[in-house]
Amino acid sequence: MNFADYLTQKLPAVEAEIMRGLPSATAAAPAAVAAPAAAPAAPAAPAAATSATAPSEHTRADLNTYLYQPLAHFSAGGGKRVRPVLCCLGAEAVGGSAEAALTVACAIEDFQSAALIHDDIADKSELRRGEKCLYKTLGTGLAINxxxxxxxxxxxxVTVADHLSDQLKVRVIDALLAMQEHTLEGQALDLGW
Incomplete structure (x- = not known):
């Protein structure tokens, strides 16, 4: 199977996992973002509000408007998904399971979303994926958030992935932090030149 076919085959599971794992200010996830039946069961993302008192309906609506819906729209709004699919392919190449790697694969895609949102602000970009950049529609402060x-x-x-041992979670988080650090260093050099 060539990479294009593999990408096409894995894309639905990647898309579903990306959306399923996004935070929300509501307890129930919309039906449209549920994982497909063929995907392995995974724990739901924790509710965004973790205070002892649940936020009011008005506060939840505001959090969805100013934080979670823009993140979901940006995450669903494009990208080729090459990074998460390469992660799944890498897992299979060493005898692992693409399904087991899906959580980490989508964590990498979340980082890519964050990096693009922040990069658009730093570069004063106008468009991303054919749409106005997030900071152009929400304002810089909300886009950074x-x-x-x-x-x-x-x-x-990574932390809610029940199928990963605690030791593996620490190793994965260390690798993700190293990736983030290298990206930030590259961005610093890019902006400083």
Whole structure:
């Protein structure tokens, strides 16, 4: 099977996992983002609000409007998904399971979303994936917050993955942090030149 066929085959599971794992200010995820029946069962992302008192309906609506819906729209709004599919392919290449790698694969895609949102601000870009950049539609402050939320979700995906041992979670998070650090260093050099 060539890579294009593999990408086409894995894309539905990747798309479903990306959307399923995004945070929300509501307890129930919309039916449209449920994982397909063929995908392995995975724990739902924790509710975004973790205070002792549940946020009011108005606060939940505002969180969805200003944080979670923009993140979901950006995450669903494009990208070739090469990174998560390569992660799945890599898992299979060493005798692992693409399905088991899906959580980490989508964490990498969350990082890519955060990096793109922040990069658009730093570069003062106008368009991303054929649409106005997030900071152009939401404002810089909210766009930074949405990008930061995607960064939080990188680690959250790994920590809630019941099929990963605690030791493996630490190794994965260390690798993800190294990737983030290298990306930030590259961005610093790019902006500083």
């Amino acid at each position: 949405v990008g930061d939320s995607a960064l939080v979700n990188v680690v959250r995906r």
